[in-house]
Amino acid sequence: MKEFNENLSVAESISEIYAAFKLVCMRYQEFGYIADHDAHDLHFSPTVMLPSSWILISRNRGEICGTGSLVLDSYVELPCENTFSGQVQYLRSRGRKLCEGTMLAFKERSPRRASVDLIRHAIAVARFHQVDDALIVANPRHASFWVDALGGECLESANACEYVNNAPGVLIRLPLREWFVTKSREIPQYFREDLTQVVESIEAQRYQMSSEDVLGLLIRHRRVLSRMSSSVMQTLCRSYPILKHLKPHVPSRMDRDEPRASCDFKEFQAGLLSA
DSSP: OOOOOTTEEEOOSHHHHHHHHHHHHHHHHHHTOSOGGGOOSOOOOGGGGSTTOEEEEEEETTEEEEEEEEEEOOSSOOTTHHHHHHHHHHHHHTTOOEEEEEEEEEOTTOOTHHHHHHHHHHHHHHHHTTOSEEEEEEOGGGHHIIIIITOOEEEEEEEEEGGGTTEEEEEEEEEHHHHHTSOOSOOOGGGOSOOHHHHHHHHTTSOOOOHHHHHHHHHHTTHHHHTOOHHHHHHHHHHOGGGGGOOOOOOOSSSSSSOOOSSOHHHHHHHHHHO
8 A cells, every 4th residue: 555655644633733723824924815913823714624624734854844724515615715606606516526725834944845745645635535626726926836737727816815815816626537537637647646545544543623622723713703604603513513602703993903702701611511
């Protein structure tokens, strides 16, 4: 059986998930993808907390140097739908099973192969879950990498993507069904290796966040609650019933800088103990 690159793995603990989110925050701040008033020590999308999402990490000399998350399509919208809903809905209407690669970030001096290796293994996970199209929103400066090197297709561009502080973005599709099922398109050389057995073997190692983990993240980063759609919140509540104790909080002008979750601490504590 082929093995994962020894420097690649899934997040296997909540501490590794925190380290991944911290790296995303650091790099996104450097690139201007996070507004100053949204800056925290961690940055994450609510959809990566879903049990079906995968958080991959890359290591260099034992330390995490890169990360990326794979969000499998479910009852809630993919992160890119906030900007590219038309394209996503069109693909679904054609019966395509989707996923989105998101929160890709690497330390400045990480090995050159780290990003491509992580993407290759994310594609293996998507292939394992019988995904037809993998979607990515890339900065226009990086679009040529996804198209020329990885065989992607540009679907649409936008001048402003809200979830990256209105930075421009390009929606790119990787046609996995045509590569691996119908064989109607040539598979890029880098993705030809079959890693199905590898994905099966590491699925058991993937850390599944508990109700306490998810609630702790949302309490610590309350702004995520105020921007969470009802469908995402409902799905999270089905997976983590304790979240029913939280309600989205809309900051007023007075507390915009320090929003508070609209749940009483005693209620939160009682819910935590009864979960």
